[in-house]
Amino acid sequence: MNDKTNRPIYLDYSATTPIDERVVAEMIKYMGPEATFGNPASRSHSYGWTAEAATEDARQHVADLVGADPREIVFTSGATESDNLAIKGSAHFNQKRGKHIITCKTEHKAVLDSCRQLEREGYEVTYLDPEKNGLVDLEKLKAAMRDDTTLVSIMHVNNEIGVIQDIEAIGNACRERKIIFHVDAAQSAGKVPIDLANLPVDLMSFSAHKIYGPKGMGALYVQRKPRIRLEAQMHGGGHERGMRSGTLATHQIVGMGEAFRIAKQEMAMENERLINLRNQLWDGLKDMEEVYINGDFEQRVAGNLNISFNYVEGESLLMALKDLAISSGSACTSASLEPSYVLRALGRNDELAHSSIRFSMGRYTTSTDIETTIAHVRSAVEKLRDLSPLWDMFKDGIDIDSIEWAAH
Amino acid sequence: MAYGEKVLDHYENPRNVGKFDQSESNIGTGMVGAPACGDVMRLQIKVNDDGVIEDAVFKTYGCGSAIASSSLLTEWVKGKTLDEAKAIKNTELAEELALPPVKIHCSVLAEDAINAAVEDYRKKNA
Ligand SMILES: Cc1ncc(COP(=O)(O)O)c(C=O)c1O
Numbered sequence: 001m002n003d004k005t006n007r008p009i010y011l012d013y014s015a016t017t018p019i020d021e022r023v024v025a026e027m028i029k030y031m032g033p034e035a036t037f038g039n040p041a042s043r044s045h046s047y048g049w050t051a052e053a054a055t056e057d058a059r060q061h062v063a064d065l066v067g068a069d070p071r072e073i074v075f076t077s078g079a080t081e082s083d084n085l086a087i088k089g090s091a092h093f094n095q096k097r098g099k100h101i102i103t104c105k106t107e108h109k110a111v112l113d114s115c116r117q118l119e120r121e122g123y124e125v126t127y128l129d130p131e132k133n134g135l136v137d138l139e140k141l142k143a144a145m146r147d148d149t150t151l152v153s154i155m156h157v158n159n160e161i162g163v164i165q166d167i168e169a170i171g172n173a174c175r176e177r178k179i180i181f182h183v184d185a186a187q188s189a190g191k192v193p194i195d196l197a198n199l200p201v202d203l204m205s206f207s208a209h210k211i212y213g214p215k216g217m218g219a220l221y222v223q224r225k226p227r228i229r230l231e232a233q234m235h236g237g238g239h240e241r242g243m244r245s246g247t248l249a250t251h252q253i254v255g256m257g258e259a260f261r262i263a264k265q266e267m268a269m270e271n272e273r274l275i276n277l278r279n280q281l282w283d284g285l286k287d288m289e290e291v292y293i294n295g296d297f298e299q300r301v302a303g304n305l306n307i308s309f310n311y312v313e314g315e316s317l318l319m320a321l322k323d324l325a326i327s328s329g330s331a332c333t334s335a336s337l338e339p340s341y342v343l344r345a346l347g348r349n350d351e352l353a354h355s356s357i358r359f360s361m362g363r364y365t366t367s368t369d370i371e372t373t374i375a376h377v378r379s380a381v382e383k384l385r386d387l388s389p390l391w392d393m394f395k396d397g398i399d400i401d402s403i404e405w406a407a408h
Numbered sequence: 409m410a411y412g413e414k415v416l417d418h419y420e421n422p423r424n425v426g427k428f429d430q431s432e433s434n435i436g437t438g439m440v441g442a443p444a445c446g447d448v449m450r451l452q453i454k455v456n457d458d459g460v461i462e463d464a465v466f467k468t469y470g471c472g473s474a475i476a477s478s479s480l481l482t483e484w485v486k487g488k489t490l491d492e493a494k495a496i497k498n499t500e501l502a503e504e505l506a507l508p509p510v511k512i513h514c515s516v517l518a519e520d521a522i523n524a525a526v527e528d529y530r531k532k533n534a
Contacts, residue, residue, distance in 0.1 A: 311469065312469070313446055313447065313469055313470050313471060313474075314446075315446070315470075315471040315472065316419070316470065316471050316472050316474075316475060319411065319419060319471070319472045339446065349444075350443060350444035350445075350446075351443040351444070354443070354446045386425065387422060387425055387467055387468060387469075387475060388467060388468070388469040389439065389448055389449070389450035389467040389468065389469055390443060390448055390469045391469075392427060392450075392467060400443060405441070405442030405443065405444065405448075406440070406441075406442060
């Protein structure tokens with residue numbers, strides 16, 4: 001427990017982050033009858049003008065963090081919508097050129113399910129297997145490219161295992177074949193430097209709530225030169241250059257802008273702090289028997305550590321660790337009994353996939369939190385291993401894979 | 409997921425955790441489930457000369473409900489004859505522990521475990 005709040009220690013920053021107090025302070029200026037509440041699209045009075053000035057400031061802040069032009073930023077309701085718009089919008093727009101798309105099995109569901117929808121519409125999708133460390137092999141990607149491939153969608157940082165893909169190399173390979181490249185950067189913006197002015201990326205999805213902004217807010221970067229065109233998925237008043245209709249959510253947009261502005265200022269310092277916390281956590285656990293890091297250790301975002309505690313089942317481990325707010329597999333899928341599809345795609349066996357825990361640290365995590373976490377995790381794993389018949393067998397030198405288990 | 413009080417109690421204070429020597433003739437062992445599915449239960453019974461279960465132990469790899477189902481089962485089978493133990497239904501375990509629908513399979517697994525343990529004992533002593 002966190003002594004101050006009497007709540008579990010929050011180590012689930014990849015699921016969402018709290019809104020930074022500084023962001024809250026900005027957002028409140030746009031709520032209430034005395035506030036700047038106008039519709040940014042109202043041209044005929046100052047309520048509209050001041051609101052528009054606020055959304056355009058925010059657009060500049062979002063663009064600044066990622067080296068884009070503000071005219072390349074389309075506001076959306078979150079990375080889910082951005083992924084949908086990027087993938088379906090460009091696939092639809094370019095369907096005369098071809099109907100083949102390439103992505104990876106470890107992508108977020110917002111990408112995978114957008115691709116599934118396109119398959120239902122008659123498109124063909126190649127789902128690449130990542131390497132064991134979670135990274136996409138460039139040669140395999142190139143080999144999958146066809147003349148009718150119009151889009152490649154590969155995420156920057158993975159939400160479960162935190163690995164960072166080499167989007168520059170992937171983008172260059174796409175450019176060579178004149179294929180549009182979309183990157184889901186929900187987990188990387190504000191955590192990994194991004195310079196879209198120099199990166200070969202055409203479309204990039206962002207989410208505000210992963211970097212201390214409000215939930216239900218995101219953006220899609222749509223490159224201007226050369227111009228990338230999309231078919232709108234939301235029709236209406238023609239906002240956001242016709243790519244995403246709907247009255248701009250001023251307070252949400254201002255919140256995202258402020259969150260991105262702060263991230264640009266503090267990213268370098270924050271990363272240094274988070275790497276130290278991550279090292280502290282791993283140093284406190286790595287001498288235990290049968291613990292494995294999932295995903296590449298070097299090519300990894302600062303705040304993420306994903307570990308499998310072999311012979312212990314993840315859900316019971318979460319139950320034992322009720323004083324910690326962590327997740328087993330992806331937060332979006334822990335409601336089902338399936339082990340993490342991301343870990344399975346890495347080729348992890350089912351036991352290891354079932355025994356994975358994601359620790360994600362952030363702005364408000366302290367070294368004391370990590371110290372407490374280490375103690376809790378060690379005792380919980382020990383307790384559950386004492387209860388585990390698989391641990392007994394491991395200790396007796398029995399190979400668990402040699403047993404014929406009856407699947408049920 | 410929120411857990412019921414009884415599941416939490418068995419999970420935090422599991423009864424009869426342990427292991428008997430599988431090779432002894434008065435021991436019946438049932439191991440059911442599969443690591444790939446996220447649960448494995450090992451239930452063992454010690455049977456006396458009158459065919460009554462004198463003692464029972466378990467170890468379970470699985471979620472809290474699976475641990476609770478097997479823990480409760482070890483309490484229930486003690487003092488029962490083999491036939492009485494086999495007659496325990498998963499629905500009774502599920503009801504006692506107030507398992508939600510997504511966790512019913514844990515109680516089914518426990519029923520499978522006691523059946524397998526009784527069968528193992530009978531095969532050894534046939
Ligand atoms: C990689 C990735 N993409 C997309 C999303 C969805 O973002 P949002 O919640 O803003 O729709 C998330 C967050 O769950 C994510 O981690």
